[in-house]
Amino acid sequence: MQRLLNAASWDADGVRDDVRDYAVEHLGERDGVLVVDETGFLKKGTGSAGVQRQYSGTAGRTENCQLGVFLAYATSKGRTLIDRELYLPKSWTENRDRCRDAGVPEEVEFATKTVQARQMLARALDAGVPAAWVTADEAYGKDCKFRTWLEQQRIGYVVAVACNQTIPAAGGTSRADALATHAPDDAWKRRSCGDGAKGPRLFDWAVASLPVYEDTAPPG
Structure with missing residues (x-):
């Protein structure tokens, strides 16, 4: 190995496409979910592509690490990874000698993690991966350009946002946490996300209808 x-x-992207097609053949469903997430790979040295001191959700703190952005595909038949991008901080992309030493192609430029997520989602959708939803955590949900792009693709999404995120509401805008306090008690449903390392992961959900913005990015 x-x-x-x-x-x-070997053609890493070609293998990626083969893996994606195999996953769709065996797991594909019209209401599939595309899941965006990132993970960190702790490192000791400074030579691995993209390594620097940065926050790693895996470690729960700032560490010397690489960060990868991943796209998974989930249906009732199973789940698997179908794409990946290595995050290269500006400290790397602005130092071409360092990139060459680590084997980073010359054409690779800086891209934020949300841009990398959009690129992977675009590849999946362009390849015909059947999906009805996209999910992502706050690191991606807080980016209005990311949410707007998903709306332009006409695909549903469930993303986390910060409690102080500005949300369009009747008569103006509201913070997300303030909007949630107005939901009646019977609107909330408790749902399980499965067991975690510390036991069951239970979350309370409520649904609200919000104004639709046409042709412009929503505030926030």
Whole structure:
């Protein structure tokens, strides 16, 4: 495996596409969910592409690490990863000598993690991956350009936002936490996200209808 990864000549993106097509063949459903998330890979040195001191959700703190953005596909038949992007901070993309030493192609430029997520989602949708929903955590949900892009693709999404996120509401805007306090008690439903390392992961959900913005990004 190490020889394949480090010395052999192979088309990594071609393999990615084959894996995606295989996943769709065996797991594909019209109401599939595309899941965006990132993870950190702790490192000791400074030579691995993209490594620097940055926040890692895996470690729960700032560490010397690489960050990868991943796209998973989930249906009632199963779930699997179908795409990935290595996040390269500006400290890397602005130092081409360092990039060359680490084997980073010359054409690779800086991209935020939300842009990388959009690129992976676009590849999946363009390839015909059947999906009705996209999910992501606050790191992506707080980006209005990311949410607007999803709306332009006419795909449903459920993303987390900060409690102080500005939300369009009747008569103007409201903070997300303030809007939630107006939901009646019977609007809330408790749902399980499965067991975690510390036991059941239970969340309370409520649904609200919000104004629709046409052709412009919503505030926030």
